[in-house]
Amino acid sequence: MNWKHLNPPVGALKLDRISVGMVEELRDDLISDGKLSHRSVNAILTTGAAVFQCVLRRGLVRRNPFQLAERAKGPACEIVDVESDARKGPLPVTPDRVLTPGEIARLLESARPGCYRILLTMAATTGMRIGELTALRWSDVQFNPDGTGKVFVRRSLSWARGAGEIGPLHPRFCAPKTKAGLRTISISGDFARVLKTWKVACPAMDTSIRDQAGYLVFPTAGGLPLNRLTVLKCGLRPTLRKAKLRDIGLHGLRHSFASILIASGAPITEVQGLLGHSNPNVTLGVYAHWFKNAETGSVARVSSLILSAKNRTTSENRHEIDTISVEPEARIA
16 A cells, blocks of 8 residues: 555655655655545655665665655644544544533533442543553552552553454453553542442452452453443443533543643643653643643742742841941940
């Protein structure tokens, strides 16, 4: 498929006549055409680079213009699961894909008591991905003496088929894709109490997979791992309709958590750590709208600190002046 985009634009040229500028012009033409995503265009450039690498090893050319050319850059967006376009890749985060704190409260009040309500509450208050939630074990939850708690994100649940795998889908537990995915998230005392109650009522794990899965926090009624599509169709969407809210998708609760964090004044590094992003640039790019429009009162706080320091300095200076003016009279006396 990639060859038809390389030929004829550069296919008729001798290899030593192809420059970096030509490759980048080809890249821009493919992007402006609108039929290919940035990822597809970069795959085409990679194909060209592979061809040049072969002739480079044979000494037929001196450099690889496809490798030196800058890659196409798409809009920053977070990797999502089913909420993506198969051709264009992950969808960018927009304000209509998040809920306000008031809307989240309506959602949780409308949720079916039990597993789904608690799962949606944890999603909205921790920003965890759905695969991380459905893979969560009770051994990953810590209840502190002060009534609060912690959640240790250590794995994710996937229902995707492996290479060459056929037949029915089976759940697989795997480590996060990056080290940043391994993280610890604090939970409030109120939610910790809810989790303790749920732990008693939580369905027992099916013995056939218990050794592999441990005791899951959110299993099915039959004790099996939850499928994300089941959570979407039977948990989130009916609850959104009941609460008369727009469809935001499972990842929308994660985005809502992040947007509320930013609006409350959380620094980008804290948001990055809680979401498990490996690079703060990803966080900044994905949630640029909220960082740009966040009203956290930081300007007022800085102004107050400066003016307070100024008043202290002025007061100290006045004290020194008074001391100097009094000392000569003391000597005369």
